[in-house]
Amino acid sequence: GAVVSQHPSRVICKSGTSVKIECRSLDFQATTMFWYRQFPKKSLMLMATSNEGSKATYEQGVEKDKFLINHASLTLSTLTVTSAHPEDSSFYICSARSQGTDQPQHFGDGTRLSIL
Amino acid sequence: LAKTTQPISMDSYEGQEVNITCSHNNIATNDYITWYQQFPSQGPRFIIQGYKTKVTNEVASLFIPADRKSSTLSLPRVSLSDTAVYYCLVGVQGNTPLVFGKGTRLSVIA
Numbered sequence: 001g002a003v004v005s006q007h008p009s010r011v012i013c014k015s016g017t018s019v020k021i022e023c024r025s026l027d028f029q030a031t032t033m034f035w036y037r038q039f040p041k042k043s044l045m046l047m048a049t050s051n052e053g054s055k056a057t058y059e060q061g062v063e064k065d066k067f068l069i070n071h072a073s074l075t076l077s078t079l080t081v082t083s084a085h086p087e088d089s090s091f092y093i094c095s096a097r098s099q100g101t102d103q104p105q106h107f108g109d110g111t112r113l114s115i116l
Numbered sequence: 117l118a119k120t121t122q123p124i125s126m127d128s129y130e131g132q133e134v135n136i137t138c139s140h141n142n143i144a145t146n147d148y149i150t151w152y153q154q155f156p157s158q159g160p161r162f163i164i165q166g167y168k169t170k171v172t173n174e175v176a177s178l179f180i181p182a183d184r185k186s187s188t189l190s191l192p193r194v195s196l197s198d199t200a201v202y203y204c205l206v207g208v209q210g211n212t213p214l215v216f217g218k219g220t221r222l223s224v225i226a
Contacts, residue, residue: 006159032211043203044160044216051211093159095214102167104150105214107159 003027004096006108014116015086021079021111023094029074030096034105035067038091050077084115120204125221134191136220138204141185147206149180149187150214154201163202164189191222199224 003026011019023033031052036044048069049057056069066088068080077096081088095107121139128134140149148167152160164171166178166187177190191198201219 004159034213036216043218046213046215049211049213091157095159097211102148102165104148104162104165106162107152110157110159112157 004094004106004108006094006111008111009109010112010114012114012116013084016083017115019081019084019113021081021092021094021113023077023079023096023108025075025096025098025106028096028098030077030098031074033071033077033094033096035069035077035079036093036095038093038110044093047079052077081113084113086115089113089115120206120217122202122204122217122220124218125223127223127225128194130195130224130226131193134194134198134222134224136189136191136202136204136222137186138189139186140204140206143184143206144208146208147184148208149178149184150205150207151176151178151187151189152203152205153198154203154219160203194222194224196224196226198222 005024005026007022033050035047037047038044046059047062050069050071052071058064071077091110093110095105097103097105150165151163153163154160164176164178168180171178179188201221203219205214207214
């Protein structure tokens with residue numbers, strides 16, 4: 001089945017650091033990928049839709065200058081949390097859907113980001 | 117996007133069949149129904165997807181009535197490892213993202 005790989009799985013860094021998270025579709029091409037954020041005991045919250053070769057579409061309330069998204073190829077999207085602060089600590093999850101109208105979204109295993 | 121409503125939590129003993137029902141009264145004609153399972157600190161894992169009637173795979177069955185305003189995920193003979201949060205989502209495929217509700221927290225006890 002379709003596999004989405006996310007890296008790194010865990011990051012611990014100091015406040016003010018920028019952190020890049022990679023999301024790869026391993027066995028299919030994804031013109032669109034999605035980034036979610038999840039706080040403890042809460043559901044996934046959609047942050048943005050990443051479109052290959054064009055600008056990402058951000059959900060209301062998500063700062064595009066804080067969360068930079070780049071979708072440079074059909075198999076790779078990156079999320080960069082710029083100048084991260086403790087309140088950015090969260091579980092970030094990407095997903096992608098292979099081509100075809102009946103294909104489900106597949107999710108990466110998430111990245112646990114902890115800002116000290 | 118159609119909103120979904122499902123029980124916040126459920127408990128079950130090992131070996132029992134578990135049925136989780138999801139309401140989606142505003143489902144659109146083109147919407148599919150998809151269920152995911154999520155363990156702590158992991159991304160959601162696809163379980164099953166359907167459009168109408170019944171779908172079965174190696175891990176679950178999905179029952180969808182004719183009006184498609186609800187769906188039931190059936191997990192046969194659950195084990196302790198099935199303890200997780202289960203999400204029901206409806207939406208159009210393609211470039212439209214799935215929007216998650218609160219999910220159902222299933223606890224399986226020995």
